[in-house]
Amino acid sequence: MSVVLVAGFMTLLDVSIVNVALPSIKTSLGLSSGELQWVLSGYALTFGLLLVPAGRFGDARGRRTAFIAGLTVFTLASMAAGLATSAAWLVTARLIQGAAAGVVNPQVSGLIQQLFEPSERGRPFGLLGATIGVSTAIGPLLGGLLIQAFGAADGWRWIFYINLPIGIVAIVLGARWIPGKPQEERTRETLDPLGVVLLGLGVVLLLLPLVQEREWPGPAKWLLVVAAAVVLAGFWAWERRFAQRGTSVIDLSLFRVRSYGLGALVGLFYFGGFTSIFFTFTLLLQSGLHYSALEAGLAITPFALGSAAASALGGRTVNRFGRPLVVIGLVLVALGLAGTELALHLVPGRGAGFATAIPLLVAGIGSGLVISPNQTLTLAEVPVRRAGSAGAVLQTGQRIGTAVGIAAVGSVFFNRLAHHDGNWSLAFEGSLLVTIGFVLIALVAALTDVVADFRKRRSAA
Numbered sequence: 001m002s003v004v005l006v007a008g009f010m011t012l013l014d015v016s017i018v019n020v021a022l023p024s025i026k027t028s029l030g031l032s033s034g035e036l037q038w039v040l041s042g043y044a045l046t047f048g049l050l051l052v053p054a055g056r057f058g059d060a061r062g063r064r065t066a067f068i069a070g071l072t073v074f075t076l077a078s079m080a081a082g083l084a085t086s087a088a089w090l091v092t093a094r095l096i097q098g099a100a101a102g103v104v105n106p107q108v109s110g111l112i113q114q115l116f117e118p119s120e121r122g123r124p125f126g127l128l129g130a131t132i133g134v135s136t137a138i139g140p141l142l143g144g145l146l147i148q149a150f151g152a153a154d155g156w157r158w159i160f161y162i163n164l165p166i167g168i169v170a171i172v173l174g175a176r177w178i179p180g181k182p183q184e185e186r187t188r189e190t191l192d193p194l195g196v197v198l199l200g201l202g203v204v205l206l207l208l209p210l211v212q213e214r215e216w217p218g219p220a221k222w223l224l225v226v227a228a229a230v231v232l233a234g235f236w237a238w239e240r241r242f243a244q245r246g247t248s249v250i251d252l253s254l255f256r257v258r259s260y261g262l263g264a265l266v267g268l269f270y271f272g273g274f275t276s277i278f279f280t281f282t283l284l285l286q287s288g289l290h291y292s293a294l295e296a297g298l299a300i301t302p303f304a305l306g307s308a309a310a311s312a313l314g315g316r317t318v319n320r321f322g323r324p325l326v327v328i329g330l331v332l333v334a335l336g337l338a339g340t341e342l343a344l345h346l347v348p349g350r351g352a353g354f355a356t357a358i359p360l361l362v363a364g365i366g367s368g369l370v371i372s373p374n375q376t377l378t379l380a381e382v383p384v385r386r387a388g389s390a391g392a393v394l395q396t397g398q399r400i401g402t403a404v405g406i407a408a409v410g411s412v413f414f415n416r417l418a419h420h421d422g423n424w425s426l427a428f429e430g431s432l433l434v435t436i437g438f439v440l441i442a443l444v445a446a447l448t449d450v451v452a453d454f455r456k457r458r459s460a461a
Helices: 004-017 020-031 033-061 063-082 088-117 122-150 157-161 162-179 195-210 219-242 252-254 259-288 293-321 323-346 349-353 355-377 382-421 424-460
Strands: none
Touching: 004 063, 004 088, 004 162, 004 259, 020 033, 020 088, 020 122, 020 293, 020 349, 033 088, 033 195, 033 293, 033 355, 033 382, 063 088, 063 157, 063 162, 063 219, 063 382, 088 122, 088 195, 088 382, 122 259, 122 293, 122 355, 157 424, 162 424, 195 219, 195 382, 219 252, 219 424, 252 259, 259 293, 259 349, 259 355, 259 382, 259 424, 293 323, 293 349, 293 355, 323 349, 323 355, 323 424, 349 355, 355 382, 382 424
């Protein structure tokens, strides 16, 4: 567990740690705004693309093999990114890094399902939830510290170099400690190559216009979403047919399980709001209020602290309280973000970092009660043999939610920025309302599960 959580932390950290380094990278390598977008979103694109195929491979051929291979490529790609001397070099390294992260992460949730009995999974999933929440929230702070320590010119390179010693140790210990899959079990399942291709193509067509929303002007890019719907419909039809004679990439019957289907929906919309906070808030602090990278990271730290503390609590209590715990968490997140909106309105200017500390702490506590309990409850009824692919589908939904959230929130942010003569505070306040909207949709999905469970128990009684 220690090895896989450290690796998971490292790969998820690279989603957010780059945010505060973008100004330094732009100055150092002379990147255009489009190239900067690819440094940030290219990672998320290939991350989301590989999750389900890698989870399926881990289920069929062994999670240790997939974990070590993905982590090795991730470590080498991190070194390449740190050594980059051009935009093309850095973007290519980030694409490979994201793909490798997509191979590593499904093995984490799959191994938890494999190594622990259902009644024991609350605590390890709590640790996984803390890993997800803290890695995303603490990324800007760690990035700011590294840039402060190594200088604005080359400090950004250490954002990638820091992965090297951690990755090497995790590879060695993973090979030693993670159980392998017996050889006789590895050849029993086919990998459904056509299903993998159709799903991968559908995910790319769906994510590409979202991650390039600000770089590709005009409405034509949204035709790719229509194409994605057609391809994914073909994938769905193929999977139903293939399931009659083999093990498909995604077990579609899982979505008939209420806890899994609604839990995946909660994750989709919550990550649409959760990750977009750091994107727009960092822009407000650094570009609007002229915070340094370190100061911007420190301003987001209350969220990380609240998330870490509450994730541990959520992991221990999720089996006792169930989905109502997720509802409480979502309510706290919504209240914390509304408090952040009020604090920025009452305390404009450079005092924003202090004014938002308490509301962000409340939102962070709520986030800790959402991510890990939702992960535990969503995967609770999934068979162990499908744990990797089921967890990968859940994470793919989170990556798609992240892309949709950043595109929607970013669009509102930059449109308001243009219409209000560069007023960064007004732009952020407007975009924060969209973020709260995503959280409220996730709350509706969680409440639906709670109400359905209550009716089921009342009917049984």
